[in-house]
Amino acid sequence: MGGRAARRPGRGRGERNPVPRRGRYSWSVTFPVVGMVGGGQLARMTHEAGIPLGIRFKLLSDTPQESAAQVVGDVVIGDYRDLDTLRDFARGCDVITFDHEHVPGEHLRALEADGVPVRPGPDALVHAQDKGVMRAKLDALGVPCPxxxxxxxxxxxxxxxxxxxxxxxxxxxxxxxxxxxxxxxxxxxxxxxxxxxxxxxxxxxxxxxxxxxKVDFVRELAANVVRSPHGQAVAYPVVESQQVGGVCDTVIAPAPGISDELALRAEELALRIAKELGVVGHLAVELFEIREPDGTPGILVNELAMRPHNSGHWSQDGAITSQFANHVRAVLDLPLGDPRPRARWTVMVNVLGGDYPDMYSAYLHCMARDPQLKIHMYGKDVKPGRKVGHVNTYGDDLDDVLDRARHAAGYLRGTITE
Amino acid sequence: MGGRAARRPGRGRGERNPVPRRGRYSWSVTFPVVGMVGGGQLARMTHEAGIPLGIRFKLLSDTPQESAAQVVGDVVIGDYRDLDTLRDFARGCDVITFDHEHVPGEHLRALEADGVPVRPGPDALVHAQDKGVMRAKLDALGVPCPxxxxxxxxxxxxxxxxxxxxxxxxxxxxxxxxxxxxxxxxxxxxxxxxxxxxxxxxxxxxxxxxxxxKVDFVRELAANVVRSPHGQAVAYPVVESQQVGGVCDTVIAPAPGISDELALRAEELALRIAKELGVVGHLAVELFEIREPDGTPGILVNELAMRPHNSGHWSQDGAITSQFANHVRAVLDLPLGDPRPRARWTVMVNVLGGDYPDMYSAYLHCMARDPQLKIHMYGKDVKPGRKVGHVNTYGDDLDDVLDRARHAAGYLRGTITE
CATH class of the missing domain: 3.30.1490.20 (ATP-grasp fold, A domain)
Structure with a gap:
């Protein structure tokens, strides 16, 4: 086996970490540490997806009560707006990634100057931080926008x-x-x-x-892609995203009735944006589906998000590789996993906080009613209207899949009581 | 919404935890704490499966380096053989369950006397702790054994x-x-x-x-079932388990070529054992498939394990609800999830430690070669022959699914280098 390293040229980790001495050795010698800034549910679910990879996951969280801080082993409590805190945190990490887009760009440049890979980097992330910069860039690329x-x-x-x-x-x-x-x-x-x-x-x-x-849209779509530093990228099927009061309520994967042509156009657009903006990790491109003057369907870009995204939560149970697993792979520059769906239809419905705090007792009804239901709760305080979890359902019959997800989410929230 | 609690009689959690006052409230008021004794990979994967349920997970681990202790947020370091340690640990838990079967029965009885639910309980667990007790009980039940x-x-x-x-x-x-x-x-x-x-x-x-x-068996099978305190039970499809040197190497779900009659007999046998022994949580019944004197296939019980089991790891990617998720549901007395397969064939192959410590660098090859591959690593020190992870593959063509899993496991171990 001594020749194995030689027979595997160009392996990134092997180059950066000298092969440890024989004898008693530990994986921690070579398994990387992913540093996640932000303790929200996206961090929580990224940690969950990272556990099978055997990587180390380190969290910078505002408080110990945050969604992810409850379930991660290695948590640093601190303020991401403070550069010294970020620098201390980054010292033990092989790469830094994000639960949100609020870390100041100048701090990210400072981390990069310290030699810590930041993924996505500040030059990409600014397009998700500043809608003015985003629109100017998309205009320059000729991307259709409102x-x-x-x-x-x-x-x-x-x-x-x-x-x-x-x-x-x-x-x-x-x-x-x-x-x-x-x-x-x-x-x-x-x-x-x-x-x-x-x-x-x-x-x-x-x-x-x-x-x-104000776009007179037919419906909202989202094109989710993941891109790695070495340039590999994968596109998830384009989904339909239904908003209620400006908040994502329901996602259907794939978007019902979408033509192959329009789906391909949306996926290619998202892949092109990811490449042109230098995105590393997950990119969600929120889209308006419109009717062009000639009556054919068209798309306009509404928003960009550079992190796992609510419109991709369906992938946890509905895709071969989830957005969270692929985000981890991307920031580590590992080959990406297959984004294709495992079911004909997958539906995600968000669970919002209602008036009744005891969501756990609702599990009895929801789980007994639907043994295939997938519940994803975030451990967050219940506040009316706040996203505190989501449910996924999948199957061959879209009406049934939608009914099951909506019933469960409504029952957990307390708007359905039977 | 004020009437909701009244319209939901008999909800366990609601009864045990008074409805909190209105105003600012927190899920932690009602979401239970599962205490896991033992820091191995089964605890690690149970934690992973519990995250989406929003429950609290508390770990008692021998050292901070254990597989599960690396990824769990709430870890107590201590010796499970010490009753005071167990009692302190159990004080903050709604239920206690196990990564292994080594906790002395008298300690479990002491915890029960303290009012802490122990699942599985000592009267069941003794059958997985003592092969003499197990054989005597199975004889009394008329269960076929060697x-x-x-x-x-x-x-x-x-x-x-x-x-x-x-x-x-x-x-x-x-x-x-x-x-x-x-x-x-x-x-x-x-x-x-x-x-x-x-x-x-x-x-x-x-x-x-x-x-x-020494049984002259045709092959080894395993029947995995999960049973809850209220008596609900589910059976996973019977799998074929291939051992190498006394260690599980490959699991194929479902067991290829098994007749419906034999599969049903094995599932019913496992469900019956779970009920008769009062098992709560996951029970693995390891079986020998034999040829009866009249030439028909038969089964003999080889071993019992009362915890998530290596022969059920395929369910993480191959079943609607994994053995780990169902174990958590069972110990919390929640309705159980659907155990049916999501794919025609799912194959699990264990990754054993080899001579080469740097398994992470092998990810590049394995992930690029097979974007559908599911890697599950345990964060354990690599020692020759030690189980340090497993891979799952699934699909319609069993030969292809087997090839992919064996190639990946062999490459990670270092026995395949191309």
Whole structure:
């Protein structure tokens, strides 16, 4: 066996870590440490997906009560906005990745300067951090987007609205969508503005504001891809994402009734964006499906997220390799796993906090009713409207699969009681 | 929603935990804590399977380096043979379960007397701890077993061997199998004895010794079932288990070519044993498939294990609900998940330690060669012959599924280098 290393040239880990001496040795010599910044449910589920790989997982969490901090063995409590904290944390890691997109870019550059791989890196991540930068880049790439521009005040919003009117059309062009370029998520930092009067509010925070046309979409889709540093990329099937009140409610994989042509176009678009932006890890491209003037279906890019994403949670039970497992593989520059579905249909429905705190007692009904149900709870405090878990169901009959997921999620939330 | 609790009578958790006050509340109020004694890979994989349920998982591990201790958030380091340690550990747990069968029965009774549910309980567990007790119980139930009896010395072994000779047959009746009634696993504590001279060795430990006939079996099977305190039970498909050197090497689910009649007989036998022994949680019944004198296939019970078992690892990727998820559900008295397979064939091959310590570098080859491969590593020190992980593959073509699993396991071990 002595010649084995020689017969395997170019193996990254072998090059970076000298072969340990014979005798008593330990995997920890060569198995890498993935450092995850942020203790939310995405970190929790990434840890879960990383356990089978035998890697070490280290978490930087704001508090010990965070979703992931409850289940990870190696947890550092600290503030990701503090560079010294990040540097201390990164010292024991082979690579740094993220549960969220809020780590300041200058901190990530400092970590890179220290020699720690940051995946995705700051040059990619900025497109998920700043909607203005994202739109400018997608424009430069010729990627179809909603009509948009940075606006300076309420009057400028009115001007933007009017610019959208067809020649000779009546009205003022409202409503439009306003978004702060940084800090928004799940409908926060987003305003649906119907008039000049309503247009003032978003500017109060002093953050640049992006105006976007209100797209008359057919439905929302998401194209999820994962890309590795060596350039390999995989595309999950395009899914339909149904929002309620600006928050993802239901995801159906694959998107029902989507043509092969449109699905392929969406997947290729997401792969191209991942490549052009230099994404490493998971990229979710949230899309509007629209009807083009000639009646054919089209797509516009709504948002980008560079981390495992709610629209990919179905993959935990519905794909050969989950988005979380592939994110881990990507940040470690390992070959990616197969993203194809294992079932004809998989449905994910989010479980939101309701008025009743005791979700655990609802397990009895849900599990007894549907032995195939997949529950994924995050260990988070229940607050009304907060995402505290999701359920996955799969099968051949979409109506049945949808019914089962919605019943379970509703029962856990407390909106269904029988 | 105020009436919800009233409309859900008899919910165990709701009864035991008063509904918390409205206002800010936390899941930890009602989500139970599962205490796992033992830090091996079974605990590691049970933790992994418990994360989606949002339960709390607490581990008692001998050292911080154990397989499960690396990945669990709430770890107590201590010796499970010390009752005070066990009691301290159990104080924060809603239920206690096990990674192994070595906790003394009197300690378990003390915990039960303290009011802590122990699952499986000591009255069941003794059948997996003591092969003499197990054989006596199975005899009493009329369960088919290899010919056996407790033997007192080498001469008694010779007598036992001779008793197995057909009337008028030549020879001394050797070989026979000798087993210490306690403490054996993976071929340890088991002797293949060919002569009177070899029969002395097993008695040196001073532990009672069980003699068993050497069964001329067709193959080894395993019937895995999970049973809950309220009596619900599920049976996984019967699998074929291939041993090398007394250690499980390959498991094929379902057992190829098994008749529906024999599979059903094995499943019913395992369910019956689980019920009669009062098992809670996972029970593995290791079986010999034999040819009866009339030429029809038959089964004999070889061993029992009351915990998730190597012969059930395929279920992580091949069944709707894994043995680990169902073990957690069972010890919490939750309804059990569907044990049926998701694929035509699933194959598990164990990864044993070889001469080359750097298994991680082998990931590149294995993952690139087979994007559908499922690797499960335990974070254990690599020692030659030690189980350090396993791989699962699944698909429609058994030869292909077997090839892929064996190639990956061999490459990780270092016995295949291309």
């Amino acid at each position: 009509r948009h521009r940075i606006v300076s005040d309420a009057d400028d919003v009115a001007a933007f609205a009017a610019e959208g009117l067809a020649p000779g059309a009546e009205g003022d062009g409202f409503p439009v969508i306003l978004k702060t370029v940084r800090g928004g998520y799940d409908g926060k930092g987003v305003w649906f503005v119907r008039s000049l009067e309503e247009a003032a509010e978003p500017f109060r925070a002093g953050v640049p504001v992006l105006a976007e046309e | 010919r056996h009896r407790i033997v007192s010395d080498a001469d008694d072994v010779a007598a036992f061997a001779a008793e197995g000779l057909a009337p008028g047959a030549e020879g001394d009746g050797f070989p026979v199998i000798l087993k210490t009634v306690r403490g054996g696993y993976d071929g340890k504590g088991v002797w293949f004895v060919r002569s009177l001279e070899e029969a002395a060795e097993p008695f040196r430990a001073g532990v009672p010794v069980l003699a068993e006939e």
